[in-house]
Amino acid sequence: MENRNNVSKFILLGLSQNAAVQKACFVLFLLIYVVIVLGNGLIVVTVKFTQCLHTPMYFFLSILSFVDICYSSATVPKLIEGLLLEDKTISYQGCIMQLFSVHIFGCIEILILTVMAYDRYVAIRKPLHYVTIMNRHVCSWMVAASGLGGFVHSIVQTLLTIQLPFCGSNEIDHYFCDVFPLLKLACADSHLVGALVVANTGMIALLFSCFLVISYIIILVALRTHSSEGRCKTLSTCAPHFTMVLLLFGPCLFIYIRPSTTLPVDKVFSLFYTIITPMLNPIIYTLRNAEMKSAMGKLWEKKEEARQKKLIG
Numbered sequence: 001m002e003n004r005n006n007v008s009k010f011i012l013l014g015l016s017q018n019a020a021v022q023k024a025c026f027v028l029f030l031l032i033y034v035v036i037v038l039g040n041g042l043i044v045v046t047v048k049f050t051q052c053l054h055t056p057m058y059f060f061l062s063i064l065s066f067v068d069i070c071y072s073s074a075t076v077p078k079l080i081e082g083l084l085l086e087d088k089t090i091s092y093q094g095c096i097m098q099l100f101s102v103h104i105f106g107c108i109e110i111l112i113l114t115v116m117a118y119d120r121y122v123a124i125r126k127p128l129h130y131v132t133i134m135n136r137h138v139c140s141w142m143v144a145a146s147g148l149g150g151f152v153h154s155i156v157q158t159l160l161t162i163q164l165p166f167c168g169s170n171e172i173d174h175y176f177c178d179v180f181p182l183l184k185l186a187c188a189d190s191h192l193v194g195a196l197v198v199a200n201t202g203m204i205a206l207l208f209s210c211f212l213v214i215s216y217i218i219i220l221v222a223l224r225t226h227s228s229e230g231r232c233k234t235l236s237t238c239a240p241h242f243t244m245v246l247l248l249f250g251p252c253l254f255i256y257i258r259p260s261t262t263l264p265v266d267k268v269f270s271l272f273y274t275i276i277t278p279m280l281n282p283i284i285y286t287l288r289n290a291e292m293k294s295a296m297g298k299l300w301e302k303k304e305e306a307r308q309k310k311l312i313g
Contacts, residue, residue, distance in 0.1 A: 006166075006167050007092060007170050007185075008091065008092055009090060009091050009095075010089065010090050010091075010092065010095050010171070010172050010177065010185075011088055011090075011170055011171045011172065012082055012088050012089075012090055012172050012174065012175060012176065012177075013171055013172060013173050013174070014079065014082045014083065014174075014175045015079075015175055022083045023083075025083050026080060026083035026084050029076060029083065029275070030080055032076070032275060032279050033072065033077070033080065035279050036068065036069065036072045036076070036275075036278045036282075037069055037072075037073075039065075039281070039282030039283065039286075040066070040068045040278065040281060040282050041065070041069065042282065042296065043061060043062060043065040043281075043282050043286070043292075044062045044065050045299070046292065046295050046296050047059065047061065047295075048062065049299060050298070050299060052295065053292070053295055056119050056134040056139050057116070057119055057120075058292075059139055060112060060115055060119060060139070060143075061116070061285060063112055063143055064109065064112045064113070064281065065281060065282065067105055067108050067109050067112060068109070068277070068278035068281050069278070070101075071102070071105035071106060071109060071274065071278055072274065072278040072279075074098055074102050074105060074176070074274075075098070075175065075176040075274045076274075076275060078090065078098065078175075078176065079175045079176065082175065090177065095172075095177035096158060096161065096162055096177070098176055098177045099157065099158060099178060099182070100154050100155070100157070101154075102176060102177075102274065103153060103154035103157045103158075104150045104153070104154035106150075106273065107149060107150035107153040107154060107204065108147055108150035109248065109277075110204065110248065110249075110252075111145075111146035111149050111150065111208070112143070113241070113244060113245055113248065114208050114211060114212060115142045115143070115146060116241055117211075117212050117215045117216065117241065117245075118215065119134055120215075120219060120241065121215050121218065121219060122134055124219050124222050124223070125218070125219075125222055153200060153201070153204060156196075156200055157179055157197065157200060157201065160179070160193050160197060160200075161179055161182055161193075164182070164183070164186040164187075164188060164190060164193065165186065165187045165188050166185055166186060166187060168185065168187055169185055170185065171185075172185065173264075173267075174266070174267055174270070175267060175270075176270075176274070178270070179201075180194070180197070180255070180266075198257065201252075201256040202253070202257040205249055205252040205256055206253060206257055208249075209245070209249040209253060212245050212249070216238070216242060219238060223235070240284040240285050243280075243284055244277060244280070244281060244284065247272055247277045248272070248273050250272070251269035251270065251272040251273050252273055254269050255269055255270065
């Protein structure tokens with residue numbers, strides 16, 4: 001990608017300029033990243049190699065976990081590097097690629113969470129037709145459509161950004177390259193681009209959050225006809241998903257639904273959907289899910305048995 005302006009690199013100011021805070025944050029985010037990769041990776045492996053988990057719900061969960069790894073990898077390694085090293089620069093091309101990656105995986109995550117809500121809706125509202133409606137072919141197409149939707153959204157954001165000229169300050173007051181902080185550095189009137197970004201990102205978050213809220217209201221209303229045991233089981237299944245929705249959509253709406261301005265608190269809110277949510281995903285979905293914990297335990301036992309046989313052999 002050829003840079004059309006005189007800015008060849010940007011400086012990511014990060015979360016803090018205090019040396020002591022930076023060291024503490026380095027250790028914290030390094031540990032968080034390890035939890036994200038190992039935790040979500042374990043979910044992907046467990047679902048893939050456990051036959052009883054080959055259902056739409058766990059299939060979508062494994063896709064969500066894979067996307068979470070990619071999503072956090074778009075920002076956390078560069079954040080950790082900036083906290084450890086004096087050099088906090090990122091090339092123009094690297095900045096645009098990071099922006100593209102953040103938005104494609106962020107949008108895919110939103111769409112996958114929406115698909116998961118629809119899956120629960122069908123399971124509760126139309127249990128007799130669930131297997132027919134949510135067959136493997138349909139699930140695969142839903143994931144493919146989510147990927148395509150994420151790509152289209154991200155390419156629009158990227159195209160809107162790369163046509164902006166940068167000729168002044170190159171200091172980005174953020175820990176990753178995002179559209180609004182870059183708009184602040186542009187050497188041209190960016191109000192139209194800002195409005196288009198809000199229309200693109202903000203409306204996606206708003207529309208799908210409304211869809212999710214409506215779907216869960218319908219699910220809660222439908223639970224009135226279920227037995228007490230059935231209600232508890234359904235709520236225990238839906239609660240983790242709804243928790244993830246709140247953690248992801250709340251900060252996204254705060255940042256992207258308003259006019260194209262940047263606030264100091266934006267960096268804190270961004271942590272929720274780029275780092276905290278991917279970290280909590282494996283914790284929420286495993287600690288409250290007996291079936292998943294059982295599957296992980298059996299998978300570990302099989303691994304230990306294989307290791308013992310290898311040692312004996």
